[in-house]
Amino acid sequence: MPRPTLIRPTLLAVALIAVAIGLAACTSPQTTFDPRSDAADRIFDLYIMVIWAAGIVGFLVLGGMAYILIKFRARPGRKAQQIHGNNALEIAWTIIPILILVVIAIPTMIWIGTSSTRPVADDAIRVTATAHQWWFEFEYESLGPDGGTLVTANELHVPVGRQVAIELRSEDVIHSFWVPALIGKTDMVPNRENRLEPFIPNEIGVYWGQCAEFCGVAHANMRFRVHVDSLADFESWVAAMNEPQAAPPPETGEARGKRIFELTAGCAGCHTIAGTAAAGRIGPDLSLFGERITVGAGILDATDENVRAWVSDPGSLKPGVVIMPSFADTLSEAQIADVVAYLKSLRVP
Ligand code: CUA
Numbered sequence: 001m002p003r004p005t006l007i008r009p010t011l012l013a014v015a016l017i018a019v020a021i022g023l024a025a026c027t028s029p030q031t032t033f034d035p036r037s038d039a040a041d042r043i044f045d046l047y048i049m050v051i052w053a054a055g056i057v058g059f060l061v062l063g064g065m066a067y068i069l070i071k072f073r074a075r076p077g078r079k080a081q082q083i084h085g086n087n088a089l090e091i092a093w094t095i096i097p098i099l100i101l102v103v104i105a106i107p108t109m110i111w112i113g114t115s116s117t118r119p120v121a122d123d124a125i126r127v128t129a130t131a132h133q134w135w136f137e138f139e140y141e142s143l144g145p146d147g148g149t150l151v152t153a154n155e156l157h158v159p160v161g162r163q164v165a166i167e168l169r170s171e172d173v174i175h176s177f178w179v180p181a182l183i184g185k186t187d188m189v190p191n192r193e194n195r196l197e198p199f200i201p202n203e204i205g206v207y208w209g210q211c212a213e214f215c216g217v218a219h220a221n222m223r224f225r226v227h228v229d230s231l232a233d234f235e236s237w238v239a240a241m242n243e244p245q246a247a248p249p250p251e252t253g254e255a256r257g258k259r260i261f262e263l264t265a266g267c268a269g270c271h272t273i274a275g276t277a278a279a280g281r282i283g284p285d286l287s288l289f290g291e292r293i294t295v296g297a298g299i300l301d302a303t304d305e306n307v308r309a310w311v312s313d314p315g316s317l318k319p320g321v322v323i324m325p326s327f328a329d330t331l332s333e334a335q336i337a338d339v340v341a342y343l344k345s346l347r348v349p
Contacts, residue, residue: 029207029208030180030181030208030210031180031181032044032047032180032181033047034181035181035182036181036182036201036202036203036205036207036228037181037182037183037199037200037201037202038199038200038202039115039182039183039197039198039199039200040180040181040182040183040199042111042115043111046107046108046111049104049107050104053100053103053104057100115197116195116197118197118198119198120163120165120198121163121165121198123162123163124162124163124164124165124198125140125143125158125159125162125163125164125165126140126141126142126165126166126167127139127140127141127156127158127164127165127166127167128141128166128167128168128169129156129166129167129168129169129177129188130169130170130171130188131168131169131170131171131172131175131177131188131211131215131222132170132171132172133172133173133215133216133218133222133320134211134215134216134218134219134221134222134297134318134320134321135153135154135222135224135284135297136153136154136156136177136209136211136222136224136297137151137152137153137171137284137285138151138152138153138156139151140152140238143238143241143242144241144242145242150238150241150242150274151272151274151285151287152241152285152287152288153284153285153286153297154223154224154225154284154292154294154297154298155224155225155226155227155291155292155293155294155298156209156224156225156226156227157226157227157229157234157237157238158201158226158227158228158229158234159228159229159230159231159233159234159235160201160202160203160204160228160229160230160231161200161201161202161231162200162201162231163198163199163200164198164199164200164201165195165196165198166183166195166196167193167194167195167196168186168187168188168189168193168194168195168196169188169189169190169192169193169194170188170189170190171190172190172215173190173215173216174187174188174189174190174213174215175187175188175211175213175215175222176188176211176212176213177196177209177211177212178209178210178211178212179207179208179209179210179226180207180208180210181207181208182199182201182207182226182228183196183197183199184196184209184212185212187213188213201226201228203228204228204229204230205228206225206226206227206228206293207225207226207228208223208224208225208298209223209224209225209226209298210222210223210224210298211223216320217319217320218318218319218320218321221296221297221299221318221320222297222298223294223297223298223299224297224298225293225294225298236348237288237291237348240288240347240348240349241274241287241288242274242275243275243349244275244276245273245274245275245276245346246349248342248345252341253337253338253341253342254338254341254342254345255342256335256338256342257338257339257340257341257342257343257345258276258342260331260335260338260339260342261273261278261339261342261343262276262277262278264331264335265327265330265331265335265339267280267339268280269282270282270283271283271284271285271286272285272286272287273285273286273287273289273346274287274288275287284297286343286346287346288346288347288348289302289343289344289346290343290344290345290346290347291346291347291348295307295310296310296314296317296318296321297318299317299318300317302344304340304344307340307343307344308336308337308340311327311336311339311340311343312326312327312328312331312336313326313327313328
């Protein structure tokens with residue numbers, strides 16, 4: 001019998017390690033390894049501690065196994081020796097994992113305890129996030145007209161360096177709120193209010209959010225963005241949300257689009273555009289839509305082309321979304337282009 005060779009397994013191991021290193025260089029907009037808030041930092045620290053513990057255990061166990069497999073491999077003339085139990089070993093490999101788990105559990109329990117009781121600062125931005133199949137609605141307490149509520153959808157704006165306190169609700173089924181770089185994940189449950197740990201974003205940027213609980217056919221396409229703005233940008237966004245929208249110049253595509261939106265197509269029956277006659281509450285609020293970078297609850301960049309495709313037939317881009325009858329059947333291409341021009345014109349002045 002030929003002697004078993006070690007070359008093939010060694011090559012395989014080298015290839016696997018190379019793939020692992022290659023994948024580790026990939027970046028993802030939804031990584032928890034790039035925290036941008038105090039809460040995400042705390043999760044990250046815990047994560048790193050657990051990864052170190054798991055890494056050391058994995059190294060020792062797999063290293064020991066590799067050593068034994070090589071040293072005691074089958075050789076001509078050698079016979080395996082059978083043993084039955086070893087009390088010292090049994091006790092050691094029971095006690096060591098217990099100690100490791102205790103070391104991991106203590107900071108985890110402390111973190112869970114403090115995260116659920118962290119007080120909300122007086123100047124915190126207070127938001128209620130409501131999940132719908134399949135989009136997110138955000139309501140800011142007391143930032144709206146006359147100290148009322150300010151509403152937006154799918155793109156949340158918050159100022160950098162200020163605490164944000166978010167209450168979570170659902171309008172239909174169980175969803176889950178998750179912004180890997182900032183906060184989460186916490187379930188959004190019908191008839192129940194869940195509170196996210198208040199968090200302080202620490203870097204200006206746009207962060208990806210994702211529904212993290214299966215909630216129906218478009219679950220994977222139920223996304224959102226969090227814009228962490230400078231205080232000045234945030235304040236001008238809030239101010240523009242509260243201002244009456246200036247009427248577009250008559251006989252432009254934008255003005256025609258506004259009439260189609262409000263009258264011909266009846267979009268205003270389902271959507272609100274703050275500062276205009278549109279006040280429907282069934283679909284996402286479209287106030288300052290021209291400032292949005294995405295369309296369709298975070299699934300597409302808000303280019304003219306994508307917005308046109310979305311208005312025409314959203315179900316073809318996000319299976320499960322049904323608008324009857326489709327605007328592609330009831331509006332002409334020119335009318336849809338006018339609606340897109342109108343929506344894109346809704347900007348911070
Ligand atoms: Cu909403 Cu999954």
